[in-house]
Amino acid sequence: MINEYVEIVNYYDNLLTSGYFNYDSLSNILYNLLGTRRKVLDIGIGTGLLTEKMLSLANYNIVGVDFSPRMLEIAKERLGNSDVRLICEDIIKFESKEKFEAIVSTGGVICVVEENGEYRICSHISDPEKNKQLLAKLHSQLDEGL
Numbered sequence: 628m629i630n631e632y633v634e635i636v637n638y639y640d641n642l643l644t645s646g647y648f649n650y651d652s653l654s655n656i657l658y659n660l661l662g663t664r665r666k667v668l669d670i671g672i673g674t675g676l677l678t679e680k681m682l683s684l685a686n687y688n689i690v691g692v693d694f695s696p697r698m699l700e701i702a703k704e705r706l707g708n709s710d711v712r713l714i715c716e717d718i719i720k721f722e723s724k725e726k727f728e729a730i731v732s733t734g735g736v737i738c739v740v741e742e743n744g745e746y747r748i749c750s751h752i753s754d755p756e757k758n759k760q761l762l763a764k765l766h767s768q769l770d771e772g773l
């Protein structure tokens with residue numbers, strides 16, 4: 628698989644914080660959605676822009692997976708003083724016995740987009756079958772009953 632997050636990495640933070648994403652708003656929305664859930668898996672954590680904002684709101688226990696080493700390097704610099712665990716791996720291959728209370732993805736591997744009242748799943752993974760398998764795997768990594 629081609630890792631597209633190579634050249635763009637040098638501009639990524641400037642680009643994304645220049646109005647593409649509003650991380651203050653996103654983190655507040657997540658804060659309200661997550662309620663008391665604290666153990667979170669972020670799929671496609673990127674440079675940790677959202678994670679930084681989330682940690683300013685609550686004491687989350689976050690595991691972040693991303694397959695771009697350079698994106699994770701920046702995330703590591705940004706989140707160095709936190710307990711966030713960063714894992715460099717393709718989410719398709721990611722295996723963990725850990726259970727999570729929530730799985731988040733902001734423009735990450737998968738996102739849900741609302742268009743004319745319909746919800747569509749967008750994904751960095753082009754193969755529909757692999758997406759189905761990924762969703763099933765992610766579901767199995769959620770704590771039962773949540």
Ligand SMILES: C[S@@+](CC[C@H](N)C(=O)[O-])C[C@H]1O[C@@H](n2cnc3c(N)ncnc32)[C@H](O)[C@@H]1O
Pocket residue numbers: 632643648670671672673674675676677692693694695698716717718719732733734735736751752
């Ligand atoms: C648009 S960025 C979003 C980053 C971050 N969530 C944010 O809000 O800024 C998408 C991220 O997903 C990662 N990604 C895409 N496909 C992936 C895969 N199959 N496995 C792991 N990470 C992936 C990319 O490397 C990139 O860092």
